Amino acid sequence: MALSIESAQNIFSNTQVPSPIPATIALFDQLSVDDQLAYLWYAYTEMGKTITPAAPGAARLQLAEGLLNQIKQMSKEEQTQVMRELANRADTPISRSYGFFSVNTKLAFWYELGELMKQGIVAPIPSGYQMSPGVQVVLEATKKLDAGQQITVLRNTVVDMGFDTSALGPSSSKPAAEPAFKRSAPPVTSVKIEGITEPAVLGYIEAMNADKFDAAIALFTPDGALQPPFQKPIVGHEAIAKYMREEAQGLNMMPKQGISEVLPDGSKQLKITGVVQTPWFGVTVGMNIAWRFLINPQGKIFFVAIDMLASPQELMNLRPV
Numbered sequence: 245m246a247l248s249i250e251s252a253q254n255i256f257s258n259t260q261v262p263s264p265i266p267a268t269i270a271l272f273d274q275l276s277v278d279d280q281l282a283y284l285w286y287a288y289t290e291m292g293k294t295i296t297p298a299a300p301g302a303a304r305l306q307l308a309e310g311l312l313n314q315i316k317q318m319s320k321e322e323q324t325q326v327m328r329e330l331a332n333r334a335d336t337p338i339s340r341s342y343g344f345f346s347v348n349t350k351l352a353f354w355y356e357l358g359e360l361m362k363q364g365i366v367a368p369i370p371s372g373y374q375m376s377p378g379v380q381v382v383l384e385a386t387k388k389l390d391a392g393q394q395i396t397v398l399r400n401t402v403v404d405m406g407f408d409t410s411a412l413g414p415s416s417s418k419p420a421a422e423p424a425f426k427r428s429a430p431p432v433t434s435v436k437i438e439g440i441t442e443p444a445v446l447g448y449i450e451a452m453n454a455d456k457f458d459a460a461i462a463l464f465t466p467d468g469a470l471q472p473p474f475q476k477p478i479v480g481h482e483a484i485a486k487y488m489r490e491e492a493q494g495l496n497m498m499p500k501q502g503i504s505e506v507l508p509d510g511s512k513q514l515k516i517t518g519v520v521q522t523p524w525f526g527v528t529v530g531m532n533i534a535w536r537f538l539i540n541p542q543g544k545i546f547f548v549a550i551d552m553l554a555s556p557q558e559l560m561n562l563r564p565v
């Protein structure tokens with residue numbers, strides 16, 4: 245029987261527990277635009293007391309410089325208006341430009357805007373703003389999340405902002421090459437995962453920990469797919485490679501343990517849990533995640549899903565099927 249992505253998505257479905265991350269984002273989505281901006285400001289500054297993102301490098305900031313310079317020159321009212329348009333995903337020139345940014349450029353843009361707000365150059369919160377009770381509800385929900393989940397909520401809200409350019413096709417201007425993140429620690433070279441000996445899996449982690457995306461891609465079948473957290477599968481070598489260059493650079497992957505089962509057709513399904521660190525926060529934030537692999541009888545990766553775990557208890561949730 246040929247493998248299908250639809251069936252691969254369901255491997256180990258009995259170990260999937262609803263994540264509090266989409267639930268928190270759903271609460272956020274119900275807020276008015278001004279409340280959303282206020283929530284992000286309070287959540288970000290509150291979080292900043294314990295963890296702060298690393299400053300984006302000059303090369304990455306340069307990609308957002310045009311928009312940032314325009315915003316710096318605006319009046320406080322105009323600045324607030326631009327932020328509202330971004331949060332509203334409005335179809336305006338600035339919101340379109342932002343929509344073409346890569347995930348990391350979007351984060352760098354807001355990082356810098358946050359700095360300008362702290363310096364009083366950009367208005368943090370609309371003048372005359374009155375906080376609605378809903379903001380407090382989302383802030384309380386956010387406090388209950390662990391740090392890895394909190395930064396995921398922030399990241400996903402930022403990624404969703406700006407005009408949705410996906411229907412417009414690629415930007416007319418050439419996409420900017422994605423600057424590399426500096427690695428905080430030397431990559432782990434020999435990967436050991438309790439309960440796992442599958443070469444494709446060990447090779448995948450080893451390659452990813454060295455940003456060797458071509459080596460990682462070579463482990464996939466040509467029709468293979470990678471499903472990032474809360475997203476649809478990305479199918480085929482070219483699409484996966486593009487995604488990895490944009491979003492998987494500088495990650496530290498520390499798988500701990502896993503289970504592996506051979507299926508009647510000779511393919512294998514494996515579930516591995518562990519911790520991933522993003523270059524934005526380095527060793528200060530660990531994200532508890534699971535990888536669910538489907539390996540074909542020839543030892544190639546047909547499918548891998550990356551899931552954010554609902555709680556640290558899920559690190560041990562490695563039941564078969």
Ligand code: 45D
Binds near residue numbers: 280355356357358492
């Ligand atoms: O609106 O095996 C202000 C894959 C107020 C690859 C603000 C992976 C106003 C394959 C404060 C200014 C990648 C899938 C906003 C594995 C306002 C693979 C600013 C997994 C917005 C394992 C807010 C990788 C700011 C994972 C500046 C799970 C917010 C990676 C900044 C996860 C937030 C990475 C930042 C995460 C968040 C990174 C920098 C969750 C970064 C989060």
